[in-house]
Amino acid sequence: MKLLHLLQSCLRSILRNKMRSLLTSLGVIIGVASVVIMTAIGQGAQYEIENRISSMGTNILEIWPQRLFFRSGENITGLSRPPRVTVKDRDKIVAENSYAAEVSAVVQRSFTCAGTEGSASITVMGVEDSYIRIRNWEISRGIMFGKEENAERQRVAVLGAETAKSLFGSAEAALGQSMRLKGNSWIIVGVLEAHGSAFGMAEADDLVLVPYRTFLTRLAPSPNLSSIVLSVVDKSYMDAAQREVEAIMRESHELPGYAPDDFGIMNSGSLIEMAGETSRNLTILLAAIAGVSLLVGGIGIMNIMLVSVTERTREIGIRLAVGAWKRDILLQFLAEACILSISGGLFGLLLSYAACRVLNFFQIPTSISFVIVLGALGFSLFVGIIFGFYPAKKAARLFPIEALRYE
Numbered sequence: 001m002k003l004l005h006l007l008q009s010c011l012r013s014i015l016r017n018k019m020r021s022l023l024t025s026l027g028v029i030i031g032v033a034s035v036v037i038m039t040a041i042g043q044g045a046q047y048e049i050e051n052r053i054s055s056m057g058t059n060i061l062e063i064w065p066q067r068l069f070f071r072s073g074e075n076i077t078g079l080s081r082p083p084r085v086t087v088k089d090r091d092k093i094v095a096e097n098s099y100a101a102e103v104s105a106v107v108q109r110s111f112t113c114a115g116t117e118g119s120a121s122i123t124v125m126g127v128e129d130s131y132i133r134i135r136n137w138e139i140s141r142g143i144m145f146g147k148e149e150n151a152e153r154q155r156v157a158v159l160g161a162e163t164a165k166s167l168f169g170s171a172e173a174a175l176g177q178s179m180r181l182k183g184n185s186w187i188i189v190g191v192l193e194a195h196g197s198a199f200g201m202a203e204a205d206d207l208v209l210v211p212y213r214t215f216l217t218r219l220a221p222s223p224n225l226s227s228i229v230l231s232v233v234d235k236s237y238m239d240a241a242q243r244e245v246e247a248i249m250r251e252s253h254e255l256p257g258y259a260p261d262d263f264g265i266m267n268s269g270s271l272i273e274m275a276g277e278t279s280r281n282l283t284i285l286l287a288a289i290a291g292v293s294l295l296v297g298g299i300g301i302m303n304i305m306l307v308s309v310t311e312r313t314r315e316i317g318i319r320l321a322v323g324a325w326k327r328d329i330l331l332q333f334l335a336e337a338c339i340l341s342i343s344g345g346l347f348g349l350l351l352s353y354a355a356c357r358v359l360n361f362f363q364i365p366t367s368i369s370f371v372i373v374l375g376a377l378g379f380s381l382f383v384g385i386i387f388g389f390y391p392a393k394k395a396a397r398l399f400p401i402e403a404l405r406y407e
Contacts, residue, residue: 013332013336020304021340024301025347026300028298029345031348032380033348033355034293035291035293036352036373037352037355037359037366038286040372042283043367043369059231059232059238060268061231061266062229063227063263065263065264066261087105087225089249093228097241098241099237099241101231102130104127104212104229105212106127106212106228107126107212107215107216108226110123113163113167113180114179115167115180117169117173118166122163124181125208125215126209126212126219127209129150132192134229134231139190139193140193141191144190144209145209150214153211153214153217155185155214157179157208157209158188159209161192162194162205163205163207176189179208181219182219184218242267246265298384299387301337305336305391306391309333309391316398326397330393330396332392333391333395333396334385334389337388341380341383341387341388342381345377345381
């Protein structure tokens with residue numbers, strides 16, 4: 001049977017029962033749309049997470065104190081002191097590291113801050129001027145305090161965008177004003193650009209940055225830091241830089257070789273990989289759950305094709321009697337199942353595209369890739385072949401005389 005004649009014959013059979021054909025394809029339409037939408041949401045979330053983490057910097061190491069846990073009865077001499085990261089550690093890293101482009105001490109606590117338009121409990125971070133470069137933050141108005149203000153322990157501050165708005169009404173009004181913090185006046189020298197949340201860390205929009213030496217002198221006198229943050233000159237050196245920082249910190253803390261680290265190191269590259277892997281696994285899970293509906297659609301195609309074989313038994317008998325080959329009958333019914341499945345897949349793609357546009361309008365990120373489109377169409381064709389083969393084989397096995405006698 002020629003291909004063109006085969007397609008014409010299949011289309012005539014399908015269009016003979018338009019409503020039944022539409023309802024048969026509906027299961028595939030919903031299945032393909034579900035798979036594509038779930039996959040698009042998963043990929044959109046993955047890209048969003050990776051972009052948000054990358055916006056914090058893709059080559060960052062952060063060191064913080066980490067409590068040690070020992071098994072019952074275990075005693076390690078010399079490790080009775082509480083874990084800490086200190087200014088001494090920061091100075092040693094600055095002096096001895098080979099891979100860091102920028103280093104900043106970080107110390108933070110919440111304080112009540114008061115401005116001309118109100119007061120609020122806000123996270124105050126003591127940092128160096130390098131901190132905003134490490135985090136890829138920008139100053140929208142004013143300037144960032146520098147090494148001189150840190151060395152002289154000056155009472156100057158840079159506000160996040162939301163902090164400036166809540167304390168002074170706007171970023172423009174905040175610049176040059178005085179803020180009350182722990183009984184002292186602090187001059188606002190700059191305001192950060194708006195950034196939004198950064199995955200569990202202090203929000204760039206809702207904080208106050210001050211010189212860390214001023215913080216340790218006037219706000220919370222102590223040699224201890226919350227963390228040390230550094231950016232590596234190139235992300236290809238991340239693992240080497242992490243090993244070097246670990247060695248410097250162990251030497252600074254005088255840890256013997258058998259002792260575990262009393263500090264933790266966060267590698268932003270590893271964080272991006274972990275977030276991406278988690279998102280990919282979630283996407284696969286969502287697609288697998290949605291794929292069940294596509295299999296149900298395939299079962300619907302098989303059911304309708306079996307009914308069609310029964311209804312067209314005499315037609316099959318006539319065609320076999322006038323010389324049609326069994327493979328022609330097989331190909332026709334298999335082609336009908338594939339056409340129903342592929343057409344359902346195409347309509348499902350259109351439906352999923354429209355749904356993703358709506359989701360994007362409501363600020364839910366989605367991403368439909370060419371691979372997803374090909375995969376959806378390929379899977380819908382696969383469903384048509386698998387679930388259409390048995391009815392087609394049943395039609396091809398009919399004996400002409402028995403088929404002609406069928407009422």
